[in-house]
Amino acid sequence: MKSTIKAYWHWILAGGILGFETLILLLCKENIYVGICDNLDLFITQLKMLRDNGAFFVHNQTMPILGSIDRNYFPSEFSLYNILYLILPDIYAYIAGFCLKMVIALCSCILLAKLVLREQYKKYEKITVLVSTAFAVLPVYPMYAICFASMPLILYFLIRIYREPKWWLYLAVFLYPVLSYFTFFGAFILGYLLMAIIILWIRDKKFPLRLLGAFAALMAGFVCFEYRLFGVMLLSDEETIRSTMVIASYGMADLWKSFVSVFLYGFSHAKSVHTYFVLPVCILYFIWNNIQYMTGAKKGKAYTDIFNLTILFILFNCAVYALYFWEPLRRTVEIILPPLKGFQYGRTIFFNTFAWYFAFFIVIRNIFDRYHAVSYAACVLAIVVISGTQCEYSDFYNTCYCNLYKVLKHTDVNQLSYGEFYGTSLMEEIKSDIGYTPDKKACAYGFHPAVLSYNGITTVDGYCGYYSQSYKERFRTAIAPALDCNENWQKYYDEWGCRAYLFSASGQNQYDFGANADALPQDILIDEPALKQLGCDYIFSRFEIANADNMRLHLIDGYSSDAIPYNVYLYELE
Secondary structure, X not given: OHHXXXXXXXXXXXXXXXXXXXXXXXXXXXXXXXXXHHHHOOHHHHHHHHHHOOOOOOOOOEEOOOOOEEXXXXXXXXXXXXXXXXXXXXXXXXXXXXXXXXXHHHHHHHHHHHHHHHHHOOOOHXXXXXXXXXXXXXXXXXXXHHHHHOHHHHHHHHHHHXXXXXXXXXXXXXXXXXXXXXXXXXXXXXXXXXXXXXXXXHHHOOOOHHHHHHHHHHHHHHHHHOHHHHHHHHHOXXXXXXXXXXXXXXXXXXXXXXXXXXXXXXXXXXOOOOXXXXXXXXXXXXXXXXXXXXXOOOOOOHHHOHHHHHHHHHHHHHHHHHHOOOHHHHHHHHHHOHHHOOOOHHHHHHHHHHHHHHHHHHHHHHHHXXXXXXXXXXXXXXXXXXXXXXXXXXXXXHHHHHHHHXXXXXXXXXXXXXXXXXXXXXXXXXXXHHOOOOOOEEEEEOXXXXXXXXXXXXXXXXXXXXXXXXXXXXHHXXXXXXXXXXXXXXXXXXXXXXXXXXXXXXXXXXXXXXXXXOOOOEOOXXXXXXXXXXXXXXXXXXXXXXOOOOOOEEEEEEEEEOOEEXXXXXXXXX
């Protein structure tokens, strides 16, 4: 028994961590605490709407949000993560996606390590598994967590094709988009692959035709599996809100601050949690490693060192992210490549999540050659730091913290759980009370319209990255009184517009709130006839609307539930 544990303790630890995190989420179910921004308020709701409306694979169908928008603006049906929501109830699909992300990350890293290390893999297996586990538990954006997790996998396929191409590898590359997403990852993978083809062509003085074949297979895969996205971007003649979006323009000081910030802290959707441990370790090694080259203690050329190249890759991604906000460069790119207008090429920063842990592994491998115990301790410490760091998408940490807080403090934490956010029991009570049918349209005031959409209520408002510019203008007329009173809301809507919400008359963000938030009576500023013209019949409000009579709103009733920490007041437009 002792010998077995000694031989496989790294696998036991990795499996234990992944299994324990998944088990905690399964036990908590609707009481898990997860990120709201771009998660509960967007994609989780959209995927549930696809299932509820039987719209995963259909065409020429509209979705009951923002008046009515084409199903093609919703996520692809040919995505592993999305398919989970077709076959499972949404809460279990979410947890399955969390677990699958960790498994894919761990397996992808180990496959890549076996390919790169070859016969040395067995020697470094323990630290490989431990560093892979650290990468697997990173708190990245849930909707595209599998995309993050599978980055080592596409690298594995491409290296194998370059070394010894086989037909099934090209098939694997073609199918890879099922794990990825074009505008967040695919376009950049293709760009990096094209750069690699050119560099290898120059270096080897021979064109790498094998990699060009991989490029073609990968591009074909993205076009096939995300045909809806390409149809919207390239074939649709409908003007969308993308045409009027205004991108921030930074001066040199802000560009530098942006560069430094993402290098030190990463990006919110792609947290690499490297700041307090992995980064210092890598910087110290970088200094030591290059001193070795300068003093002649280490043979070779510093600019070909794989660790140095990885750090250079990280810096490059940070620079591209920052330079995206430099208007002269952005305009130049748009003139040379018009299809890239509005395309967020600063998303290169997403690739740093894997790059930091690839660099960290190189450091740990070199430490391991001399100090086994130190390398093991460093790996475990990295896992502990990641698991113990609170950020927006650290689902495991937030779930543990919030539920323990309620047990130990005997009071509610000032956050909304998965179940509390959507308030299904309360919404079902309201729908039953008024005999709701989907032909009746509504909007939300004081909370996210996703709550209504999730619960099968047709909305004239909503959150979506793509919808028609004409509808944005029509909705603007309905909320013009609030925008005219607040310059910040006006700029937020006119220069972006993805959130077509009823904004508060006070100018405060009232739709992002905690469980202990005040809900005092509030005024509402709307153009009631314009809202009525959009087909809106009801306003679901978290506040009692103080000026309801002036706005020609009739209070039907107020609703509350012990299971949900907010009330809902239902108003009908007269």
